[in-house]
Amino acid sequence: MTAAMAPTAPSHRGPRRRSRGLRAGQAGSGWLFVSPVLIILGLFLLIPVLMAAWVSVSDWSGRGSPFSGNVHFVGAANYGQVLWAGGLSESDFGTALKNNLWYVILVVPLQTIVALALAMMVNRRLLRGRGFFRTAYYFPSVTSSVAITVLWLFLFSTTGAVNAVISYFGVKGPNWFNEPAGIFHFGATSGPAVLTSHSLLGVSWWDWIGGPSVAMTAFVILAIFTTGGTFMLLFLAALQNLSHDVDEAAMMDGATARQRFFRVTLPQLRPTLFTVITLGLIGCWQVFDQIYTGTHGNPSKTTLTPAYLSYTAAFNNQQWGQGAAIAFILFVIIIIFTIIQRYVLAEKRVSRRRMGWITRAERQADANGTASPIAAQSSHGENP
Amino acid sequence: MKFRRTGAALAAVGLAAALTACGSGFNSGGATQDNKKPLSILIGSSGDAETAAVKSAVAEWSKSSGIKATVTVASDLNQQLAQGFSSGKPADVFYLSTDALAGYAANGSLYSYGDKLSNKSDFYPNLVKSFTYKNKLVCAPKDFSTLQLIINTDLWSKAGLTDSDIPTTWDELSAVAKKLTTGSQTGLVVGGEYARVGAFMTEAGGNLMNADSTKATADSDANLKALEYVKQNLTAGDFKFAADVGAGWGGEAFGKQLGAMTIEGNWITGSQSADYPSVNYKVVPLPKGPAGAGTLQFTNCWGIAADSANKSGALSLVEKLTTKADQLGFAKAFGVMPSIRSAAADWKKEFPKLSAFLDAAAYAQNTPSAKGAADVVSDFNSQVAKLASGDPKTILSSTQANLSALLAK
Secondary structure (H helix, E strand, O other): OHHHHOOOOOOOOHHHHHOOOOOOOHHHHHHHHHHHHHHHHHHHHHHHHHHHHHHHOEOOOOOOOOOOOOOOEOOOHHHHHHHOOOOHHHHHHHHHHHHHHHHHHHHHHHHHHHHHHHHHHHHOOOOOOHHHHHHHHHHHHHOOHHHHHHHHHHHOOOOOHHHHHHHHOOOOOOOHHHOOOEHHHOOOOOOOHHHHOOEEOOEEHHHHOOOOEHHHHHHHHHHHHHHHHHHHHHHHHHHHHOOHHHHHHHHHOOOOHHHHHHHHHHHHOHHHHHHHHHHHHHHHHOOOHHHHHHHOOOOOOOOOOHHHHHHHHHHHOOOHHHHHHHHHHHHHHHHHHHHHHHHHHOOOOOOHHHHHHHHHHHHHHHHHOOOOHHHHHHHHHOOO | OHHHHHHHHHHHHHHHHHHHHHHHHHOOOOOOOOOOOOEEEEEOOOOHHHHHHHHHHHHHHHHHHOOOEEEEEOOOHHHHHHHHHHHOOOOOEEEEEHHHHHHHHHOOOEOOOHHHOOOHHHEOHHHHHHOEEOOEEOOEEEEEEEEEEEEEHHHHHHOOOOHHHOOOEHHHHHHHHHHHOEOOEEEEEEOOOHHHHHHHHHHOOOOOEOOOOOOEOOOOHHHHHHHHHHHHHHHHOOEEEHHHHOOOOHHHHHHOOOEEEEEEEOOHHHHHHHHOOOOOEEEEOOOEEOOEOOOEEEEEEEEEEOOOOOHHHHHHHHHHHOOHHHHHHHHHHHOOEEOEHHHHHHHHHHOHHHHHHHHHHHOOEOOOOOOOHHHHHHHHHHHHOOHHHOOHHHHHHHHHHHHHHHHHO
């Protein structure tokens, strides 16, 4: 717990433990100084989380205190309803999970790439009106998500601007927010028996692989549009921190623009990349505002997300335990994804094959008496 | 070390104190009654007209009773009600929908006052059924609405149809829908959900559940017949769901003349006169199905919280709000129908063109109100939206399984 780690009192170990010197009151003051934060965090974060944890294993019906005598411990029953009971709650949760998984799979990489591309663009010294572009790209991020969602509903309506533009190319645009068909089903309405007869969490394999619905795809575009600017700012800050000398050195060594980006700039951005992907993952798994204001999970539950499902379970159906259970499952999912991501992005030792390649190049360079371009690059990114 | 330990102990004590503090905040039990205590009323309003009408009716009562009362418009009624009940300080009087009733009645949030109502026998029996929980009327029906067939009279005569062509059977409905389908205009555009398509089920003699929601009847032959009929017409292109023509609901499609007919309730009059005043229309009874006339009805009631500190005041307010005079006032202000039989004649006199809606009170059926039914209905809706390519039998059997699971709990 934070309480145990917070004070930085000097350790009184061994024989000096009982002495009361000049610093006797220090720890006490330390506690005093951190107490406002501890109280605020405890009251508004820790206690609600603990209460929710209790609700998720109780049969609280939403009336009166969850700690009152007539609320009982029900073990994993609420989790079971959602994960293995086989009823409507399970298939709803499976559907929500499927929708959100596809959302994450599409949004996280795309928004990272878009943000990085935008940052590279507005970071160029030669670009005119850099300030304007930086503001313009950041603008969607500071606008409220509710306003943007409403804008999106207009843009993507059947007779909206997006379909009007598409029709210039002779294509009849889809009925975006009312189209439940999965985009990877490519118009097929039923799948092979192998896929339709097996299911996971009450959702058939065929539906799992169907990808996001057309409606969800519109939300994917929305997410990239709004968060691209925020993450552009992070990348931009990181890019401006990079020393130009390194880039110049690579240029002198004859590295092409492409090589410089992938082998010099990108490896140096690794910490920022980690931040952006982590924030992206968390944000994407918790998508709620757009669904709440836009589609309420329609069409045909294809925009249902676990966060929205948790809300409706609790507030509309008085299934408070289930709502809390979904929230905790979501929490676990986010943790798992972050751990995987941390492992993938961790700085690893250079593989033996690659190291051999580098030393050979260096040896050759020594023999020739010139600096090897490969050695110059690798010394920045890949050394442990 | 010592300080650390005290620190941890302090934190633990603080935590425990905070938790108990929360606990005491939650505790409510039986609030002490005080029949002069001010009342708070929470409503989910359809617009300014409704808010103003409720406010003035409540103000009138305040004046005569001497009890202060404030009306609050909820931005999200379900959420605000839930917050009130869990904190032990709910609004005293509030709108309550049929699908939320069972949940709140089961956890004891509601004051079941039906038997104390002086005008109990005046309410339509079908409405009383939808607010009955464990054989007791929990709350007084506020008002109600039914579904009927709405016809665009201009498009009707343009297609060469006359009053004698007004459909009275399913076959006739299909025939006129076919005639009215031209270009971008579809014969019948209806919301692709239980709350519209369900009307066909009742005409065939079925429904998702029985009248008091104690039995699941989703997989009946009647329901199958109804869905097959709708599917057949969807495939033919003479019926379309509102979402498929890019409209939010049937009324929008009707106003934009994307559909020449629609199935909606009496609320459509308000939106048509506000948004599409140039569209001429008329309301006729839905055609009879294999089992005769049928339609669905929708209603809310005036809930009173079990935790209210002035239940007697709340009850007298509700009795006042359900009187003939007040209900007719609400009807004029925002187009609902009175929930009491004694107001029917006056209502019909006031709105002769809409009488088909009120006539349906005799045969209209309730939507499922078992605890958790809202979830099953939304699952049903998600499948019905794809009815054109779906299998009616599968839809109904999965809904049957889901409804039965609710009742088994």
